[in-house]
Amino acid sequence: MTRQIPMVNYLVLDDGGPRLRATVCRGCGARFFDRRNACSRCFGDEFDTALLADRGRLRSFTIVHRAAPGLPTPYISAVVDLDGGGVVKANLLDTAPDPDGIELGMPVKLATWVAGTDDDGTEAVAFGFVPEERG
């Protein structure tokens, strides 16, 4: 079976569906995705980790037509407010690159895609968001 690893270390693939894992400040609850030296809101230095919701709403987007060399265009860059807190940026997947079909505030769900394969055959799995019908 092909070996898969997350493209970034805050993407969790092995806990029943993809989720994003935040580093959460024990003092003030601020959420981060990177390795921390201290909390930039309350200056504390004790952290826990928490899995964030896999659903959210589209906060903003842009359709990138001119990109760095080697990236397929156009693609949609999205900022998503996760339900229950947390803000992330990723690509909007399975969506036509047409602003008329993309609605600010629309519900989206976390999804994954294979972003590349190394010379050992290991696949790097990235996350993105897909539009979601909600009742």
Next chain:
Amino acid sequence: MTDSLWIIGTDMLPIRRYPDRDIVDLATGAARGALRDAGKTMGDIDVLAVGCVNESQYMLAQRIQRQMGQTGIPAYNVVNACATGATAVRTVIMAIKAGEATMGLAIGCEQMGKMGLLGKAAKPRVEKQVFEPQGRYGHVLGIEGRLGTNLMPGVFAHAGLEYAKEHGGVGVAQFARIAEKNHAHSTLNPLAQYRKRFTMEEIMAAEMISWPNTSLMCSPTGDGAAAVVVTSGERLTSLPDEVRRRAVKISASVLTSDPFVDGGQVQADINTLTRLAADRAYEAAGVGPEDLDLVELHDCFATAELVHYDNLRLCKPGEAGEFIDSGAPWRDGRTPVNVSGGLISKGHPLGATGVANLYEIATHLRGEAGERQIEGARVGLAHVIGLGSACAIHILERAAA
């Protein structure tokens, strides 16, 4: 501590590409012009700050001194992204406020050539590639384009769209109208890199860079330099009448960085630090947005200018769309914004930008802006943002006659 700060000399080079000159040529051109304008020489200057994004790590200030005057004064090499030039001006201001200097020279300069925004293609790799987590996010592939975009046209497009989500009356037309205005303004400015008027249709049909920003809604790359000579109120009193009459008061000089906001680590928040800077600047100067006769703000992209109408309190909260639709920021409107043509059309040589907009405001306050003069201008505001982020705001006032 000095009770007031004054610009007594300023100059800038026309923004364009200077393939036959180097960065020291550009910087000394503007600096010597500013000194001539002030009736001063390097012998009168007791602090120097030079802002340049791409050359500051190579002792640029000292290289400039070697070409125009080495006197042993403290020289600072300053970088703060697109707020670099304004931060150099503040460096000089702080030295004067601290009582270490009474007259300073600040230079902003940049030579970008045709470096473009996106850089060169990666070299073909020869070694075996095995994924290895790197950096603070443990990424195994480049994040750009795979987890959204963090290149400038996209980051600022996101900022504009976020405003559109929160407030009504903002869409592609409002962003395009801003580019229409700034291109039209630039036709009157002989220092602008581009001086061509475009229709709304041309702006919206231009090459799409990062929707909704087309190429005509993005600032170009270019070369430029600008400089100011700043002095204390005490030293100003000893200067000749003709210098004092043209002196421009620096009523506020403010620099901010990002306060913590949720989400700021994935999408730059250009609003909070600008609002913080604006409030501090208005309080320091004792003026309000309604007192401004002109504003030069950081329109690196059309989507950025729109949100700064609100951030700088030029419009009612949430009404940036109505503000541009009403014509208020045109040169004959209520609060003229970017009458120079702005970064979109005047140009944006990174380190030069924050000094060039002080040149622009000061020149209007002196009544010396020629064809593009805003008649009777008494108070102006200059704003820049360096993404990452740094925000600088200066408020300038005409000398009391």
